[in-house]
Amino acid sequence: MTETEILAGRDPAIRVTAMPRDTNAYGDIFGGWLVSIMDNAAGLTAARHSKGRAVTVAMDGMQFLQPVKVGCEVSVYTEIEKVGRSSMVIAVEAWRRERHSEEACKVTQAKFTFVAVDDDGRPRSIAK
Numbered sequence: 401m402t403e404t405e406i407l408a409g410r411d412p413a414i415r416v417t418a419m420p421r422d423t424n425a426y427g428d429i430f431g432g433w434l435v436s437i438m439d440n441a442a443g444l445t446a447a448r449h450s451k452g453r454a455v456t457v458a459m460d461g462m463q464f465l466q467p468v469k470v471g472c473e474v475s476v477y478t479e480i481e482k483v484g485r486s487s488m489v490i491a492v493e494a495w496r497r498e499r500h501s502e503e504a505c506k507v508t509q510a511k512f513t514f515v516a517v518d519d520d521g522r523p524r525s526i527a528k
């Protein structure tokens with residue numbers, strides 16, 4: 401399956417441009433920057449699904465598959481895989497597209513667990 405087919409019909413939770421300030425000493429984009437936007441994207445999805453505050457409790461299986469260069473468009477896709485009483489497991493993938501090309505490839509993936517919390521930071525039930 402081509403990347404165009406894989407991404408067809410999927411809207412990214414976040415889409416940003418990788419900038420020079422986000423690079424490491426080798427000129428590639430920092431892994432931590434990617435983790436940050438993945439966490440941000442998953443957080444949007446968790447807050448929307450649980451209709452309120454939600455916090456990151458775990459990140460599993462983080463994989464850095466390809467480097468990202470300055471100027472690339474980075475799109476982060478999220479999919480809710482499991483909903484518990486207060487927790488949500490969200491599959492997160494980041495894809496890069498070179499600025500002047502239609503070609504895209506997956507650069508990172510991980511499973512984020514978020515917990516819906518109340519104003520005091522205690523777990524709250526997610527309405528079914």
Ligand SMILES: CC(=O)SCCNC(=O)CCNC(=O)[C@H](O)C(C)(C)COP(=O)(O)OP(=O)(O)OC[C@H]1O[C@@H](n2cnc3c(N)ncnc32)[C@H](O)[C@@H]1OP(=O)(O)O
Pocket residue numbers: 455456457458483484485486487488513515517521522523
């Ligand atoms: C430190 C930071 O700033 S990291 C960035 C932001 N994140 C945070 O601040 C979160 C810090 N962590 C916390 O505040 C707490 O761990 C909380 C509120 C998220 C959870 O508190 P806990 O006392 O563990 O709550 P509790 O044991 O009732 O578990 C609540 C849910 O979280 C799930 N959970 C707790 N820890 C984990 C974990 N490590 N991995 C996966 N799920 C977990 C439980 O399975 C449970 O799911 P369910 O309600 O769907 O059955």
